[in-house]
Amino acid sequence: EAGVVQSPRYKIIEKKQPVAFWCNPISGHNTLYWYRQNLGQGPELLIRYENEEAVDDSQLPKDRFSAERLKGVDSTLKIQPAELGDSAVYLCASSLGLLATTGELFFGEGSRLTVL
């Protein structure tokens, strides 16, 4: 079974440039998460989707960040324009059901962003 696939793995851009990350979750997983992991920190949730609906985007900086999950499968996270503080690893995860039931998130390998 294929895992969560993310691309690109690495991205280096100059500040004020746009960047986009793509995620393909495990087949059949309805819930999709985007987390941000700063250096030396644990992952922090940016946005969570149930199918194509964003059910929790309270931590997403909406002035520059946007996300979409068309057709309830793949998802894209965009930053425009990027700032120096956006340098981090962006992790995508998916789950089959509620954490209370399955208790497990499946993570991709992450997209490491460096903003110069």
Next chain:
Amino acid sequence: AQSVAQPEDQVNVAEGNPLTVKCTYSVSGNPYLFWYVQYPNRGLQFLLKYITGDNLVKGSYGFEAEFNKSQTSFHLKKPSALVSDSALYFCAVRDMRDTDKLIFGTGTRLQVFP
């Protein structure tokens, strides 16, 4: 506020010795607790979880964790460490306000020396 704390940035242990990675939590109500591991340049992988039942939870790769309600702890343990266990370990708790959200600790780097 709900949170987990991992008091040690790094734990060093010799191969073959027992290891413990510490985690304490602060939540209202009954916690759902998790351990994840992150190998270099890889995504996080689920190790084990505590939701209810037996306080000693067994997980992947020979790891186990003990839930202690009185000490609000959920320490990760392994009887005999392997060099290949060297990685970054994260404790997490389910957000009681949002049952489908995990709050992660800052992580503990485990270094197992030959």
